[in-house]
Every structure is written in structure tokens, then in C-alpha cells.
Amino acid sequence: MLIACWSPKGGTGTSTAVAVLATALAREHRVTRVADFAGDQPALFGVVADGPGVNDWLAAGPDAPPNAIERIAVEVAPSLSLLPCGALDARGADPSAGDALGALLNDDAVITIADLGGARDDAHVALARRADASLAVVRSCYLSLRHLVHHPLVDSVDGLVLVGDKGRALGRRDFEATTGRRVLLEVAVRPVLGRLADTGLLPSACSDDLLVPWRDLVSRLQRSRRERYAA
Numbered sequence: 001m002l003i004a005c006w007s008p009k010g011g012t013g014t015s016t017a018v019a020v021l022a023t024a025l026a027r028e029h030r031v032t033r034v035a036d037f038a039g040d041q042p043a044l045f046g047v048v049a050d051g052p053g054v055n056d057w058l059a060a061g062p063d064a065p066p067n068a069i070e071r072i073a074v075e076v077a078p079s080l081s082l083l084p085c086g087a088l089d090a091r092g093a094d095p096s097a098g099d100a101l102g103a104l105l106n107d108d109a110v111i112t113i114a115d116l117g118g119a120r121d122d123a124h125v126a127l128a129r130r131a132d133a134s135l136a137v138v139r140s141c142y143l144s145l146r147h148l149v150h151h152p153l154v155d156s157v158d159g160l161v162l163v164g165d166k167g168r169a170l171g172r173r174d175f176e177a178t179t180g181r182r183v184l185l186e187v188a189v190r191p192v193l194g195r196l197a198d199t200g201l202l203p204s205a206c207s208d209d210l211l212v213p214w215r216d217l218v219s220r221l222q223r224s225r226r227e228r229y230a231a
Contacts, residue, residue: 002105002112003221004128006119007137008147008154013163013189014137015040016197018115023203024211025218026080031110033073037124038117039085045076046200053086054101058093058123062100069104077203083112090121098123102130111218119153128153133221135184137161138175140168145178158225159184161217181228184220187213 005021007014018034019041025032034041035054042049052072057064074082090098105112114131116124128134136157138144148154160175162183172183193210196202 002102002114002131004114004116004131004134005137006116006128006153008151009144010118012137012139012144014117015044015115016193017137017161018113019044019197019202020193020211021214021217022080022113023206024214025111026077027211028215029079031079033081033083033110033112035083035105035112035114036085037090038115039088041082041115042084043200044197044202045082047074047076047082049074049082049084051084053084055090056086057101058090058097059087061094062096066104080203090123093121093123095122095126098126099130102127106130106132125152129156133158133225135159135161135221137163140164140170142170145170145175149178154179157181158228159221162186164188182224184224185213185217
């Protein structure tokens with residue numbers, strides 16, 4: 001199973017959201033891995049991942065060996081592993097490579113959460129379109145909404161995570177009315193999560209109460225996708 005996570009603009013908190021969601025799933029003993037296409041996950045998880053990664057797989061093209069994925073995996077915590085970034089971006093990678101990698105991760109029993117950052121490279125967009133579900137992480141500001149409606153993946157997104165900021169004029173209804181997609185999770189900025197992320201302690205020191213809102217996000221996302229295609 002592959003879940004593509006991305007954001008229409010930088011600084012939204014996509015990488016942290018991916019790390020928290022993966023940690024929540026792993027705590028429930030659901031075998032999970034993070035495919036890091038943006039490069040920030042090793043710091044969030046407090047691991048070293050200097051070798052080849054998923055962007056190198058994309059650069060190698062659609063005929064790259066499938067078992068290469070398992071060879072690059074780095075263990076993070078019980079039931080949680082990381083497929084590191086490798087190359088810093090996938091510019092120039094053929095979209096067919098993204099489609100092939102998306103199909104490979106889709107067919108795996110492991111839950112793979114792809115951190116695609118801004119998902120602007122053609123190969124990343126192709127991978128997101130192939131995913132079982134697509135999740136956009138947005139902030140409650142006009143620029144985030146504006147970038148979202150012009151993003152190449154907006155038509156294929158299955159649900160939104162809205163990271164709220166105090167004093168912002170926009171909220172859940174604005175994003176849902178504009179995009180026609182549901183906000184599946186609305187969370188406030190939590191300084192404690194930021195401190196855990198900054199110190200690489202998310203998988204080991206994050207308390208269960210901080211993970212509660214994220215635990216059924218995958219099932220809500222799947223239900224939203226089914227309803228969208230049934231409409």
C-alpha cells in the first residue's frame with residue numbers, strides 16, 4: 001500500500017506529518033516504512049542514511065531491480081523503516097520511473113508513506129498519481145490554498161491534513177469548498193512535536209496521546225477515496 005503525502009508550498013510541515021503518521025502506525029504494530037523523496041526524514045527519525053535512495057531508483061529508470069528497494073531500507077524503530085532519499089531531487093528522472101516505483105510500492109503489503117515534499121518533479125507527480133491514496137498537507141493560510149488549487153496533483157488528492165495557525169482567517173470550510181475534498185484531520189501546531197522532530201526523537205519519545213489524532217487517518221483516507229470514485 002502506498003500513500004503519497006505532499007504539500008503545495010514549502011514550510012507546511014509535510015515531513016513532520018509523515019513522520020508522525022508513520023510513528024502512529026508503527027506503534028500499533030502495523031509494518032510501515034517511509035519513502036523519503038524530500039530528504040528530511042533521517043533528521044526527524046534520528047538515523048544516518050547516507051547511501052543510495054529512492055531518488056536514485058527513479059534516476060535509474062523504470063527497469064531498476066525491485067529488490068533494490070529492500071537493500072536501501074534503514075531500520076528506525078520496531079515495525080518502522082526508512083527508504084532514504086539518496087539524490088537530493090529527481091529532476092530529469094523519467095515519469096515512467098515514478099509510475100513503475102509507485103506500482104511496486106502499491107503492490108507491497110507494507111504500508112509505505114511517501115514524503116514527496118512539494119511534488120513538483122515529473123517523476124514524483126507520476127508516483128503520486130499511481131499511489132493507493134494521495135494526501136495533501138496544507139496550512140490555514142491564503143498562500144497555501146492558492147498554491148493548492150494550482151498544483152498538478154490537486155485533481156487526484158483524496159483528502160487534506162490542515163495544520164492550523166492561530167489568527168488565520170481561513171479554515172476547514174474554505175479548503176473543502178474550494179477543492180471539493182475533505183479535511184480528514186485538523187491539527188494545531190504543537191511545539192512539543194517540533195522539539196521532538198528537531199532532536200530526532202519522534203519514534204522513541206513521542207507520547208501516545210500526541211499520536212491519537214493520527215491513528216485512523218489511513219482508514220479515513222481510504223474511505224474518502226472510495227467515496228470520491230463512487231460519486
